[in-house]
Amino acid sequence: MSHWERSSTARVIPSARPRKLAKVPFVELADGRLQGVVSSGSDIERVYVSSVAVGTFAFACSTNNNRPCGGARGSFCNHIRALVTEAVLQYGASRVARYLKIDTGTGEADAQTLTGVMINSRPAQGDTTAAAPVFSRFLRHLAYLELAPTTAPLPEMQWFPPTRAVA
Amino acid sequence: MVPADQGGGMMRADLLSESVDGLDEALAAVDAFDRVLVTGLLRPGPAQAAGLAEIARAVTGTPLAAKVSEAAEKASAGAAGEDHFVALAAARAALLGSVHDALAARTEEATGRPRGEQGTPEPAGQQPANLLAAARSWLSDLARRGWRGLDHDVVSGAAHVVSAMLPDPGLRRLATLLDGFAAELAASCPGATLERVPERRWADLWSRGMLLTLPGAAQVPVTGTVTGRLLPLGVDLQEHATAVQAQVHAVLEPAEGGASRLVRASVSVPKPDTVVGAGLWQLLRPHMSLLAAVGEGCSMDLTDMPVTVEGDLIWSDAHARQGAPADAFATARVALPTAADSYVAPLDRHPARLVVPVFLEGYAVGGDDDAVVLTAAGSPLVVDTDRIPSAGPLTPEAVAASGACIGLLRWDAGSFRVQPLAVETTVRRKVVPLHAGGWAGGTTDKTGVRAEKAATDAVTVLRERAGRLLRK
Numbered sequence: 001m002s003h004w005e006r007s008s009t010a011r012v013i014p015s016a017r018p019r020k021l022a023k024v025p026f027v028e029l030a031d032g033r034l035q036g037v038v039s040s041g042s043d044i045e046r047v048y049v050s051s052v053a054v055g056t057f058a059f060a061c062s063t064n065n066n067r068p069c070g071g072a073r074g075s076f077c078n079h080i081r082a083l084v085t086e087a088v089l090q091y092g093a094s095r096v097a098r099y100l101k102i103d104t105g106t107g108e109a110d111a112q113t114l115t116g117v118m119i120n121s122r123p124a125q126g127d128t129t130a131a132a133p134v135f136s137r138f139l140r141h142l143a144y145l146e147l148a149p150t151t152a153p154l155p156e157m158q159w160f161p162p163t164r165a166v167a
Numbered sequence: 168m169v170p171a172d173q174g175g176g177m178m179r180a181d182l183l184s185e186s187v188d189g190l191d192e193a194l195a196a197v198d199a200f201d202r203v204l205v206t207g208l209l210r211p212g213p214a215q216a217a218g219l220a221e222i223a224r225a226v227t228g229t230p231l232a233a234k235v236s237e238a239a240e241k242a243s244a245g246a247a248g249e250d251h252f253v254a255l256a257a258a259r260a261a262l263l264g265s266v267h268d269a270l271a272a273r274t275e276e277a278t279g280r281p282r283g284e285q286g287t288p289e290p291a292g293q294q295p296a297n298l299l300a301a302a303r304s305w306l307s308d309l310a311r312r313g314w315r316g317l318d319h320d321v322v323s324g325a326a327h328v329v330s331a332m333l334p335d336p337g338l339r340r341l342a343t344l345l346d347g348f349a350a351e352l353a354a355s356c357p358g359a360t361l362e363r364v365p366e367r368r369w370a371d372l373w374s375r376g377m378l379l380t381l382p383g384a385a386q387v388p389v390t391g392t393v394t395g396r397l398l399p400l401g402v403d404l405q406e407h408a409t410a411v412q413a414q415v416h417a418v419l420e421p422a423e424g425g426a427s428r429l430v431r432a433s434v435s436v437p438k439p440d441t442v443v444g445a446g447l448w449q450l451l452r453p454h455m456s457l458l459a460a461v462g463e464g465c466s467m468d469l470t471d472m473p474v475t476v477e478g479d480l481i482w483s484d485a486h487a488r489q490g491a492p493a494d495a496f497a498t499a500r501v502a503l504p505t506a507a508d509s510y511v512a513p514l515d516r517h518p519a520r521l522v523v524p525v526f527l528e529g530y531a532v533g534g535d536d537d538a539v540v541l542t543a544a545g546s547p548l549v550v551d552t553d554r555i556p557s558a559g560p561l562t563p564e565a566v567a568a569s570g571a572c573i574g575l576l577r578w579d580a581g582s583f584r585v586q587p588l589a590v591e592t593t594v595r596r597k598v599v600p601l602h603a604g605g606w607a608g609g610t611t612d613k614t615g616v617r618a619e620k621a622a623t624d625a626v627t628v629l630r631e632r633a634g635r636l637l638r639k
Contacts, residue, residue, distance in 0.1 A: 012355065140326075146633070159372060162555075
């Protein structure tokens, strides 16, 4: 066994990179999808819930009130494109490509390449049933800001050192 | 050998590279159990039975023997219940406890510092049993599936348990552990296609989680209060995607006189995963005035500050006020050598929890692009530069150009390493201190100000979104 396998503090996930959150406040690689929440450009009260499935790239976009996005007919809308761009900023292109199972060949990928490969495979439009759970995961994520700090020690955090390596 | 004129403050780094009796045997039994968790206990084969037998054999003659032997037998037959998993987790913790004790004895010898008073904390307090049971049930599912059997369904089972636990401060330790653990497992799904498995790490998190589901296990009671002068050495930052903790290591000089001791002051908070870098300090800063004092290089005067048996201050700004300037390097040179180390509670006896403040100087710097190595009196010590937080003035390059270092001695994966908290380095023929936690209280550094602004913007957006979308 190598050093990494015998390390209590082996780094498994690289740190997320800082990014601006105004356009896409939430993005995650979870539940077999790249999914997240994109702020509407026109209505401050409205957000879109967008997702792309692992492997098939089946895409979906609708508002949090479950109205379909007008742009997501036939191919990726601008919300989904923004979602991919911000996912690449947060997690790095290679982690996003690996997760979505995008074959980028040997070259260095960026958000544009990844989006291009997915669109060229003519993905199907998926249903928007995931919108509700994704939106509730976003609310759960926001709720972390409301949790109280504590000055009682958390010895368990010794297992979670920072890492300078980023995605 | 240590030159005689160095006084009592010099560390015997040579002791740290010597082998420790019995260490390999104890870790071999731990590894055997850790391999069992890779394939899981749903349909155990002969290899897993052998691994279980090995950990049972390793605790023969201890009070755990009978329970662990029964658990190993049941688990080998694919019939382990939750209590059996708890017994196996306890056996693993006991073995690592013995490893911790052997390593701690070695670091005590190396630093030459006095040992603190012993004590036995009495478990106290009540925690909601249903949430603990839910956590235990999820961890048991993981053990049955094994790391290779991970999928999104089994991993997502943690989410509702964590959400219910996080608001309760009494459950914060287990909740924070499970949250960070589940995020890693989710990022590693499906387990069947993983290139490699962090066997020791995940078994650590699993067994620690299991033991924390026992009512009272997470309680380390306050045993008194302290009054005196607090001299900070540095800040250790720990983080996972949705939590951050800062721990200030310091020397406490009691007002009534008597021996000074090493203490820690901690502050932690759950966070959204998009709050990173300088944003971590911003979240923590308002809740512990000590962070600002550390940033300004000041001591603090404490009055009746609660403290646990392990030397953890339960910080409250009401019991502290900023004191006179206190250079951390003066503290490290003068006060650290005679400060007593703290007692370690049974559950915290684990090598990963062995964190020993040390002061190094008069070393030669070596190493390559991958590692910085400090060699004092012929004994090399590798620097864990990856632990230096990105939002701060300290960098691996500064460590490589340093002449003195305050650090935390840690042991992982078979060897000791030092995590730098601060270094003295020479800039334009002037000695300048650089602290890992230099931006804890805020900064006027150009890069720092930019990072602070970006972090403020991120939190502002999230709060605005939360204000509009939550509670509708």
